[in-house]
Amino acid sequence: MQKERRYWLDRKENVTTVYRTVWGIGALLLLAELFLHRHEDFTFAAWFAFYAVFGFAACVTLVLTAKVLRRILKRPEDYYER
Amino acid sequence: MSADLPIALVLIVGALPILALRGSARGAYLVVLSAVAFVYLLTLPHGVFGRFTLLGEQLVLMRVDRLSLLFGYVFLIATLLNVLYAWHLEDRVQHLAGLVYAGSTLGAVFAGDLLTLFVFWELTAVSSVLLIWSRRTQRAYRAGMRYVTIQLLSGMLLLAGTLLYAADGGSLQFGRIGLDHPGGALILAAIGIKCSFPLLHNWLQDAYPEATETGTVMLSAFTTKLGIYALARCFPGTELLIWIGVTMTAFPIFYAVIENDLRRVLAYSMTNQLGFMVVGVGLGTEMALNGAVAHAFADILFKGLLFMSMGAVLLRTGTVKGSELGGLYKSMPWTTGFCIVGAASISAFPLFSGFVTKSMIMTAAAQQGHTLSWLVLLFASAGVFHHAGIKIPYFAFFAHDSGIRCREAPPNMLIAMGLAAALCVGIGTVPGVLYSVLPYAVDYVPYTATHVIDQLQLLVFSALAFAVLMRTGIYPPEMKSVNLDFDWTYRKLAPSLLCGIAAAWSRAGQAIGQCLRSPLEAAAGAIVGLHRPEGGMARTLSTGVTAFWAAVLLGAFLALAFF
Numbered sequence: 001m002q003k004e005r006r007y008w009l010d011r012k013e014n015v016t017t018v019y020r021t022v023w024g025i026g027a028l029l030l031l032a033e034l035f036l037h038r039h040e041d042f043t044f045a046a047w048f049a050f051y052a053v054f055g056f057a058a059c060v061t062l063v064l065t066a067k068v069l070r071r072i073l074k075r076p077e078d079y080y081e082r
Numbered sequence: 083m084s085a086d087l088p089i090a091l092v093l094i095v096g097a098l099p100i101l102a103l104r105g106s107a108r109g110a111y112l113v114v115l116s117a118v119a120f121v122y123l124l125t126l127p128h129g130v131f132g133r134f135t136l137l138g139e140q141l142v143l144m145r146v147d148r149l150s151l152l153f154g155y156v157f158l159i160a161t162l163l164n165v166l167y168a169w170h171l172e173d174r175v176q177h178l179a180g181l182v183y184a185g186s187t188l189g190a191v192f193a194g195d196l197l198t199l200f201v202f203w204e205l206t207a208v209s210s211v212l213l214i215w216s217r218r219t220q221r222a223y224r225a226g227m228r229y230v231t232i233q234l235l236s237g238m239l240l241l242a243g244t245l246l247y248a249a250d251g252g253s254l255q256f257g258r259i260g261l262d263h264p265g266g267a268l269i270l271a272a273i274g275i276k277c278s279f280p281l282l283h284n285w286l287q288d289a290y291p292e293a294t295e296t297g298t299v300m301l302s303a304f305t306t307k308l309g310i311y312a313l314a315r316c317f318p319g320t321e322l323l324i325w326i327g328v329t330m331t332a333f334p335i336f337y338a339v340i341e342n343d344l345r346r347v348l349a350y351s352m353t354n355q356l357g358f359m360v361v362g363v364g365l366g367t368e369m370a371l372n373g374a375v376a377h378a379f380a381d382i383l384f385k386g387l388l389f390m391s392m393g394a395v396l397l398r399t400g401t402v403k404g405s406e407l408g409g410l411y412k413s414m415p416w417t418t419g420f421c422i423v424g425a426a427s428i429s430a431f432p433l434f435s436g437f438v439t440k441s442m443i444m445t446a447a448a449q450q451g452h453t454l455s456w457l458v459l460l461f462a463s464a465g466v467f468h469h470a471g472i473k474i475p476y477f478a479f480f481a482h483d484s485g486i487r488c489r490e491a492p493p494n495m496l497i498a499m500g501l502a503a504a505l506c507v508g509i510g511t512v513p514g515v516l517y518s519v520l521p522y523a524v525d526y527v528p529y530t531a532t533h534v535i536d537q538l539q540l541l542v543f544s545a546l547a548f549a550v551l552m553r554t555g556i557y558p559p560e561m562k563s564v565n566l567d568f569d570w571t572y573r574k575l576a577p578s579l580l581c582g583i584a585a586a587w588s589r590a591g592q593a594i595g596q597c598l599r600s601p602l603e604a605a606a607g608a609i610v611g612l613h614r615p616e617g618g619m620a621r622t623l624s625t626g627v628t629a630f631w632a633a634v635l636l637g638a639f640l641a642l643a644f645f
Contacts, residue, residue: 007412009480019549026542032535039532041448042456051539058464059547066339067558073565074340080564080573081221 026052085131088143089154090189090202092119093161097181100174108177109169109494115181116162119188123154130194139254142194148521149375153191153311155519156379157184159505160303160386167390167498168296179212180300187304191311195254196244196269199312203240203272206305207233213297214289222292228572229289233305236275243268259316270317276309277360278353280329284569286352287337291345291402295393298345302389303382306352310359310378319366324447327364328455330357331462337567338469342560344402344478345392348385351428351470354462355381361459362443365450368522373442376520380435380509384427387502388474391421394491394499395478402478404560409483417491418479420499427506429471429541430463435506437537438513438528445526464544471541472548477560 008014030049040046096115103111132143161184168176186205193199207230214226246265248254259266275282286306290298317323334350334357341347355377362374394417395410396402411418423434430436440463447456490496509516517524551557612619 005412009411010483019553022542022546022549026539026546029535029539029542033539036532036535041445041451042453045536049539051536052543054460055464055540055543056547058461059468059544060551062335062461062465062468063339063547063551063557066336067556069336070340070558070565073567074561074563075566077562077564 085126085129085144085146087122088132088189089119089123089192090143090185092122093181093185093188097178097185100177100181104172109165112165112177112181113162116158116165120155120158120162123151123158126151136197139197140195141198141254143189143198144192145194145256146192148519149311149314150192152375152379152519152521153307154188156382157188157191157304157307160184160382163383163386163390163498163502164296164300164303166501167299167393167495169494170492171296173216173294175212176216176294176297179209179216180297183209183213183300183304187308190308193256196240196247196256197254199256200237200241200244203308204234204237206308207237210301210305213300214293216297217292217294219292225289225292228569229285232275232285236272238272239268239275240272243270243272256312256315258318261317261320261322270320273309273312273316274326276305277313277356278306278309278330279326279360280333281568283330283334283353284567287334287346287349287567288569290349290352291343295397299386299389299393302348302352302385306356307378307382310356310363310374313360313363314371314375318363318371320364323360323364324452324455325364327357327360327362328458330354330360332357332458332465335462335465335469337565338465338473340558340565342404342563344404344407344474345389345396347404347469347474348388348392351388351466352381352385354466354470355385355428357462358440358443358459361447361455365443365446365452367446367450369442369449369524369526370446372517372520372522372524372526373439373444373446376516377436377439377443379516380427380439380506383502383505383509384424384435387420387424387499387506388428388470390495390499390502391417391424392474392478394495397495398488398491399486403562404473404477404481405562407478407484407486408481409479410486410488411479412483413486413488414479414490416496417499418475420496420503421475421479423503423506425471425475427510429467430537431510431541432529432534432537433507433510435509437510438516439509441528441533441537442526460540464540467541467544468548472545476548 009018030052033048038046044050093115096119099111100108126144126146128146128148130142130145134141134143161181164180164184168180171177183206186202186209189202190199190206193202211226211230211233214222214229216222243265244254246268247259247263248265250264252259252263252265259269261267261270271282275285278286290301293301313323331354334353338347338350338354341350359374359377359381362370362377365371392402394414395407398414399407399410401407427434427436430440444456444459444463447459491499513528517526548557611617614620
């Protein structure tokens, strides 16, 4: 049998490289913020790293809340067919 | 030039030759038909056309202005994309239903009065359900029944609201109505069903994922955006809508995170995106309304693109369940790429369409000082990237390799996806074209350093949150399951309540019967006892006794005669 082609993402270390690169991009974006002249409608939106912290915290909160909700809402796949 | 010919008829009557055409001839005919309709739209002058009188009321079939034209353009682009996407399909019912659905949506958009709107409103419901039933499974049949019932209920509310509104001195004109008039609330409820307001939303998540691969793409474009259009016509600046919209952006994303069916994830994401538009209509300023309808325009394309990519996956693998997919980028690289473009657009990445449309609504909310609403919208923006931007491509095309090896999507699907992707990038990179056809003059610059950096920070750190949660194993895995939502009330609670009431009614009947039985039986026994052959009434009396009582009777009469 012909051996299947091995893809770049099949290697775990490459996935880790992608992961680290995204952290690197995040760091660069925080650095870029230092050079911005902000004109925000809300004062708090001009705090350093407001959008970064908000984005991270929002997604963690979202997932943790959804996990709790799943405990209450989850039913077997054929629940409505029974 | 006159515009008396309703654009709806161009598509609805123009659809009839489909019955005789097959294969490429049908595909080519449908492309030409959509193109002809689009050219007709481009030539239309502004104004009111196609007037006629019915029962003393003047009705208008073609009201052409910037708002109706904008939705006309995007609905025809969606029609063309759908025609290409469904080119390979040998199912006349779906082709015919699709065109009648598109035509009736356009009819509703160009309607100048509420009665014409009502007729096309109902026609969209009846034609679109065929796209669900065409899946030809019991499950789809039942979902379609629930869908069409709710859609027809929306029509009934619209008609009742219209009649109440007109009876109270309001006109039949399809224009600003507001909530002060009686009938206004009913019309808002009718439109609210189409826009999937909270608690009125579940028909969408229930039915759309049950339609055919091509049908869901078609459905995603029209009904809900017709709702947004009607909302922008009738209720701009209604403050209640800000709160309704904010709720719509927030609650579906929790469901989207734990939902396994990826087309249902997209259906939840639809309610979330519609929420942004509803907020825009509620804010009611020129910038907010521009943002709402521009975002509707962009949403039709990127949500259509995402549904197309999932339709292609369903066609090739037979499933769109996150728990069964993964690693498909190896088999479907083009579909993967197009899906990522759709994901970037819905997430509002710079250079993609959502970035230049959604931000107008956010900016309008900020400028009016709606702090809490703005924060929820920002939360929902991070959330939409999380569930639609990352989850959809990640679980379908990457994640763990499911071992599924299939063919790439058919060429016609790839062309449709490619065109939709090009439009998403086109709007994102050259927003001026879309801005130039919006209802009001645009005084907004999306590409400022602050906006780009802010948005990228929000998205990149949302992505990092996803990555951290995945790598630490905290992220909830995709599971074969359904999650209870409001449809539970009419799919489980109401039926079981009705069964309970019926059972209680029958038991109460039996109990009452039991209670009444003994006195009734006693009375019946006494009557039978008196009248049976040997009973008191049936016994024979001797002649003497009878003569005696006859004499007593006559004596009594004689006595009475003296007084």
